[in-house]
Amino acid sequence: MNWRRYCASAEDTQAAGQEFARVLRPGDVILLSGQLGNGKTTFAQGVAKGLGVRERVTSPTFTMVRQHECVNDLGISMLHHADVYRVESLVEVRELALGELVEDGAVALVEWGEIASSVFGRDVMNVDFVLEEDEGRTLVVSGALTLDRQEPLNQWASQ
Amino acid sequence: MNILAIETATPGCAMAVRTSEGVELELVLGDERHHTEALTPGIRDLLYKVKISAASIDRVVVDRGPGLYTGLRVGIATALGFSVASGAELVGVTSLEVLAHGAFNSGVRGTLVSVVDGRRGEVFIQIFSLDASVLALSDPKVALPREVALEWNQRGDVVTFTGDGAARYADEFAGVTHGLIFNQQVPSPLAALALGALRAPQVAIVPLYLREADAVANFTTRQPPS
Ligand SMILES: Nc1ncnc2c1ncn2[C@@H]1O[C@H](COP(=O)(O)OP(=O)(O)OP(=O)(O)O)[C@@H](O)[C@H]1O
Numbered sequence: 592m593n594w595r596r597y598c599a600s601a602e603d604t605q606a607a608g609q610e611f612a613r614v615l616r617p618g619d620v621i622l623l624s625g626q627l628g629n630g631k632t633t634f635a636q637g638v639a640k641g642l643g644v645r646e647r648v649t650s651p652t653f654t655m656v657r658q659h660e661c662v663n664d665l666g667i668s669m670l671h672h673a674d675v676y677r678v679e680s681l682v683e684v685r686e687l688a689l690g691e692l693v694e695d696g697a698v699a700l701v702e703w704g705e706i707a708s709s710v711f712g713r714d715v716m717n718v719d720f721v722l723e724e725d726e727g728r729t730l731v732v733s734g735a736l737t738l739d740r741q742e743p744l745n746q747w748a749s750q
Numbered sequence: 751m752n753i754l755a756i757e758t759a760t761p762g763c764a765m766a767v768r769t770s771e772g773v774e775l776e777l778v779l780g781d782e783r784h785h786t787e788a789l790t791p792g793i794r795d796l797l798y799k800v801k802i803s804a805a806s807i808d809r810v811v812v813d814r815g816p817g818l819y820t821g822l823r824v825g826i827a828t829a830l831g832f833s834v835a836s837g838a839e840l841v842g843v844t845s846l847e848v849l850a851h852g853a854f855n856s857g858v859r860g861t862l863v864s865v866v867d868g869r870r871g872e873v874f875i876q877i878f879s880l881d882a883s884v885l886a887l888s889d890p891k892v893a894l895p896r897e898v899a900l901e902w903n904q905r906g907d908v909v910t911f912t913g914d915g916a917a918r919y920a921d922e923f924a925g926v927t928h929g930l931i932f933n934q935q936v937p938s939p940l941a942a943l944a945l946g947a948l949r950a951p952q953v954a955i956v957p958l959y960l961r962e963a964d965a966v967a968n969f970t971t972r973q974p975p976s
């Protein structure tokens with residue numbers, strides 16, 4: 592089962608991210624996948640906004656991961672925003688220990704996360720960013736974690 | 751021989767000591783995942799109580815997993831620290847076998863499945879036979895709780911599940927027809943110590959993660975910049 596949402600512009604991608612925050616619960620790990628430049632960071636910026644992150648969210652391509660404190664009523668107090676595009680081995684991804692860090696009331700968004708999906712295990716959500724011919728993007732949400740999020744996901748996809 | 755055991759494979763932070771005079775003591779701290787802050791002061795307190803110095807530790811037994819990655823990192827690094835500082839011997843044990851021995855020491859007999867929480871819906875498991883002694887019947891592996899429960903339902907054998915994974919997924923495991931749960935959240939550091947006391951020391955302790963094998967292949971799916 593998957594949920595799709597078409598985004599005609601970067602602003603739409605950000606709005607999709609912002610509204611996606613309502614799908615999230617503490618402990619979630621979300622793997623963002625799609626070719627270079629397909630909108631993963633733009634989406635993450637939207638999620639950060641939806642989670643009440645005050646500071647500017649930039650691409651963590653070079654730092655691998657950034658932590659952002661959140662203020663919201665979702666019980667989520669920290670956003671771990673990672674980008675594993677540059678990792679050479681899975682050991683580096685494991686070193687980040689994201690799957691365990693999120694247990695402290697946090698969520699993790701991992702750009703290029705699907706290349707290291709074996710580190711994260713089964714209970715993740717995948718957001719796929721597909722480039723369309725008109726330069727818009729279709730976001731496709733799937734994964735085992737969606738099973739108990741059908742209601743908010745239906746709502747998210749219908750916007 | 752003074753032996754120290756370090757147990758950090760689960761959210762609990764635990765340690766045990768046995769002195770050359772045969773005095774044994776263990777310390778099991780809560781399940782708060784604060785290994786970084788809790789382990790070293792815990793060891794200090796423990797050694798103080800049995801009146802030996804850190805420098806007099808001859809051997810360190812450490813749980814090398816599988817389990818909580820952040821915990822294993824702290825545990826193994828601390829064990830290495832002892833070995834570097836005072837030349838202590840190192841011995842690694844696995845969380846799954848320590849759970850089996852802990853259950854055995856508490857009188858559990860028959861077929862046992864050690865289940866360690868692997869996070870994100872997965873568990874690490876290994877099957878043991880607990881009879882006159884503890885015998886491993888399978889290799890450690892990653893599994894889904896539901897599939898493990900299903901498999902044992904189909905086998906129909908009497909089986910005991912133990913470990914923090916058995917507790918977390920008690921709903922699944924309690925549903926197994928002839929399944930029992932032996933409550934044991936933290937692998938016993940004294941069981942780890944007893945096990946490690948009998949083994950030959952190792953040159954290096956390598957953490958057991960179990961999630962490595964299929965790892966590298968996925969990297970070929972990463973497309974080069976276009
Ligand atoms: N729906 C959209 N339609 C058109 N342009 C978009 C859309 N979404 C994002 N963009 C634009 O695409 C560009 C790249 O976006 P972004 O940096 O978010 O991609 P990325 O997937 O994070 O890339 P990388 O793989 O390098 O991390 C940005 O200029 C952004 O504004």
Ligand SMILES: [Mg+2]
Nearest residue numbers: 631632650702
């Ligand atoms: Mg990016």
